[in-house]
Amino acid sequence: MIQLTDVQKYFYRGESREVHALKNINLTIEKGEFSLLNGPSGCGKTTLLNAIGALDSVDSGKIYLDEKEITTLSEDERTLLRLNEMGFVFQSYNLVPVLSVEENIGFIMKLRGFDDDVIKNRVHEVAELLEIENKLQSLPNTLSGGQQQRVAVARAVASKPKIILADEPTANLDSKNSIALMNMMRRLNEEEGVTILFASHDEYVIESVRRIIKLNDGGIVED
Amino acid sequence: MFRLILKLAWKNAFLRLSRTLLVVIMIAVSMSMMLSIQGIYDGMTSNLIDKTKRSDCGEISLYNSHYRLNKNLDNVIKDAKGIEASLNERPDVQAVVRRLSVDGLSATARKSAFSSVVGIELDDEIAFGRFDQFLVDGKLELGKRGALIGKELAKTLKVHVGSKVIFSTQDSSGEINAMALKIRGIMQTSMVLDRSALYVDRRHLERFLGVSDTVATQIAIRTESSTLQATLQKAYPQLSVMDFLELNPMLKQMQDMMHIFNSITFFIVILVVFIGILGVMYVSVLDRIREFGIMRAVGMEYKYIRREVLLEALFVGVVGYVVGAILGLLSLLYLHHYGLNLSQFSEGLASFGLDTVLYADISPIYFINTFLAILSASLLSVLLPLRKIKHLNPIEVIKAET
Numbered sequence: 225m226i227q228l229t230d231v232q233k234y235f236y237r238g239e240s241r242e243v244h245a246l247k248n249i250n251l252t253i254e255k256g257e258f259s260l261l262n263g264p265s266g267c268g269k270t271t272l273l274n275a276i277g278a279l280d281s282v283d284s285g286k287i288y289l290d291e292k293e294i295t296t297l298s299e300d301e302r303t304l305l306r307l308n309e310m311g312f313v314f315q316s317y318n319l320v321p322v323l324s325v326e327e328n329i330g331f332i333m334k335l336r337g338f339d340d341d342v343i344k345n346r347v348h349e350v351a352e353l354l355e356i357e358n359k360l361q362s363l364p365n366t367l368s369g370g371q372q373q374r375v376a377v378a379r380a381v382a383s384k385p386k387i388i389l390a391d392e393p394t395a396n397l398d399s400k401n402s403i404a405l406m407n408m409m410r411r412l413n414e415e416e417g418v419t420i421l422f423a424s425h426d427e428y429v430i431e432s433v434r435r436i437i438k439l440n441d442g443g444i445v446e447d
Numbered sequence: 448m449f450r451l452i453l454k455l456a457w458k459n460a461f462l463r464l465s466r467t468l469l470v471v472i473m474i475a476v477s478m479s480m481m482l483s484i485q486g487i488y489d490g491m492t493s494n495l496i497d498k499t500k501r502s503d504c505g506e507i508s509l510y511n512s513h514y515r516l517n518k519n520l521d522n523v524i525k526d527a528k529g530i531e532a533s534l535n536e537r538p539d540v541q542a543v544v545r546r547l548s549v550d551g552l553s554a555t556a557r558k559s560a561f562s563s564v565v566g567i568e569l570d571d572e573i574a575f576g577r578f579d580q581f582l583v584d585g586k587l588e589l590g591k592r593g594a595l596i597g598k599e600l601a602k603t604l605k606v607h608v609g610s611k612v613i614f615s616t617q618d619s620s621g622e623i624n625a626m627a628l629k630i631r632g633i634m635q636t637s638m639v640l641d642r643s644a645l646y647v648d649r650r651h652l653e654r655f656l657g658v659s660d661t662v663a664t665q666i667a668i669r670t671e672s673s674t675l676q677a678t679l680q681k682a683y684p685q686l687s688v689m690d691f692l693e694l695n696p697m698l699k700q701m702q703d704m705m706h707i708f709n710s711i712t713f714f715i716v717i718l719v720v721f722i723g724i725l726g727v728m729y730v731s732v733l734d735r736i737r738e739f740g741i742m743r744a745v746g747m748e749y750k751y752i753r754r755e756v757l758l759e760a761l762f763v764g765v766v767g768y769v770v771g772a773i774l775g776l777l778s779l780l781y782l783h784h785y786g787l788n789l790s791q792f793s794e795g796l797a798s799f800g801l802d803t804v805l806y807a808d809i810s811p812i813y814f815i816n817t818f819l820a821i822l823s824a825s826l827l828s829v830l831l832p833l834r835k836i837k838h839l840n841p842i843e844v845i846k847a848e849t
């Protein structure tokens with residue numbers, strides 16, 4: 225489903241403090257995977273995840289999403305691709321503070337133009353899976369960190385994207401909330417078949433994924 | 448989708464309530480002050496114009512074409528009575544008066560001053576311009592030897608109701624003649640007349656000067672027609688038919704000047720509004736720069752974000768406008784009915800023919816113009832904040848969290 229061939233990424237290309245952030249990455253992610261990009265801090269996990277998520281460009285090599293090359297898209301096309309095909313979960317929850325939990329979860333569906341009824345049903349469905357259905361009318365800042373991150377996951381998963389990219393989703397959570405979140409994400413993966421790719425060096429994430437792609441210094445060292 | 452954006456804009460505008468309120472108050476206060484100043488300025492000019500029209504030249508005045516250069520009794524309108532009668536027949540003429548005026552010297556035992564005696568028909572003047580309302584002291588009556596005097600002239604001559612004044616001038620045969628007048632009332636009309644005029648009964652003056660009762664120096668007309676002047680000029684080619692502004696270039700200048708003052712005040716207020724909204728929007732956007740970055744990251748198109756920020760600025764502007772319009776209207780209504788009392792400056796104002804209490808005009812144009820200007824100011828003020836979002840790289844924002 226996602227295929228990377230010979231992907232290279234430099235920061236400050238050609239300058240004296242050049243960073244070769246991704247070195248010759250070849251990688252395939254299949255539909256329905258529950259995988260992890262793992263490795264020490266600064267090894268390129270975020271850079272690789274951003275490249276897959278069409279958030280950032282690469283300097284050479286190709287990335288395909290279902291046969292479609294995404295490395296050559298324009299800025300606007302990438303924005304729409306992210307909206308329609310990707311779901312994102314970041315380290316901090318990044319919910320819209322003035323919208324209720326329900327509106328936050330439905331936000332991307334709304335942007336994609338789903339009908340209000342469809343959005344409402346779907347929001348309730350994922351809220352139940354993520355055990356936040358009794359918080360739907362609350363504002364995000366009245367929720368605990370763990371609950372807020374589950375709202376962020378719900379928002380990413382609600383519009384049924386092809387893949388969810390989760391960068392350090394447990395970094396701000398304690399162990400109990402981390403385990404709970406990983407369990408729920410695993411259930412989403414199993415019950416809804418969503419493809420999820422993590423970037424993390426957190427032990428709870430390592431414990432629950434099915435595939436670990438180990439990076440070091442910008443290259444894949446173990447798969 | 449639009450509803451979501453509307454909601455975001457509305458909630459964000461009022462999330463930071465104290466900041467938004469501050470700008471709203473700033474807009475409202477400066478706007479209502481501007482409206483009041485505009486109303487007073489306009490009220491001042493229209494008051495002067497109104498008084499000059501009512502007491503002097505109406506919308507249009509007719510003179511012998513030589514009279515305004517050489518004001519002597521050879522240059523009168525010969526058939527004024529006939530012209531007055533035929534003007535009164537016209538449906539586009541609301542009121543007509545004819546006056547006989549002569550320059551000379553007024554004197555008391557101790558003081559003297561150049562002045563004009565104006566022969567009038569009291570009832571006609573009341574119908575023409577509510578002449579009775581100009582009376583500030585004494586009684587509105589003329590009789591055989593009675594006279595009404597302009598307030599400033601009364602001051603110069605140090606006379607009051609009941610005083611005697613001797614007026615001397617050349618009659619139609621060229622002889623210097625004098626008449627004794629008794630002051631019955633004091634009038635406050637327009638600048639020039641207040642300084643120079645003594646009003647007497649027209650018939651009395653005709654006899655004194657030895658002229659026929661058909662002549663006049665001026666025929667003044669009240670009308671709303673804009674074509675009457677041209678029509679009359681064609682009908683009476685031997686006379687000069689002049690409209691209000693030609694006769695009062697000073698008032699025209701004053702009107703233009705007030706217009707410039709108003710424009711400057713308007714511009715300053717709109718600038719204040721612009722800077723206020725710019726400030727609050729800039730800070731608000733900077734505050735939420737992460738939020739916008741995340742929205743871009745998850746795929747929200749820039750045009751929706753732009754729309755949201757625009758709406759937010761509009762909310763602030765429009766709420767400010769509504770509050771300002773209400774405050775401004777209340778203040779204008781007050782100034783319209785009770786006026787602005789400037790009695791401590793009354794000396795200066797009165798010598799300009801102004802009242803010591805100024806009443807504001809109210810015009811819907813004030814509100815329409817301000818609305819359009821505030822709307823434009825709101826829309827322009829988001830350009831700079833929006834640039835911040837447009838050049839935002841979502842990756843940088845996401846990275847900043849770690």
Ligand SMILES: Nc1ncnc2c1ncn2[C@@H]1O[C@H](COP(=O)(O)OP(=O)(O)O)[C@@H](O)[C@H]1O
Pocket residue numbers: 235236243245263264265266267268269270271272
């Ligand atoms: N915008 C950037 N500019 C310069 N260097 C960067 C930038 N982003 C990442 N890097 C560098 O690229 C390497 C990989 O970073 P990153 O992908 O964030 O690592 P990880 O997520 O595994 O901690 C690091 O050496 C980092 O310093």
Ligand SMILES: [Mg+2]
Pocket residue numbers: 269270271391392423
């Ligand atoms: Mg990282």
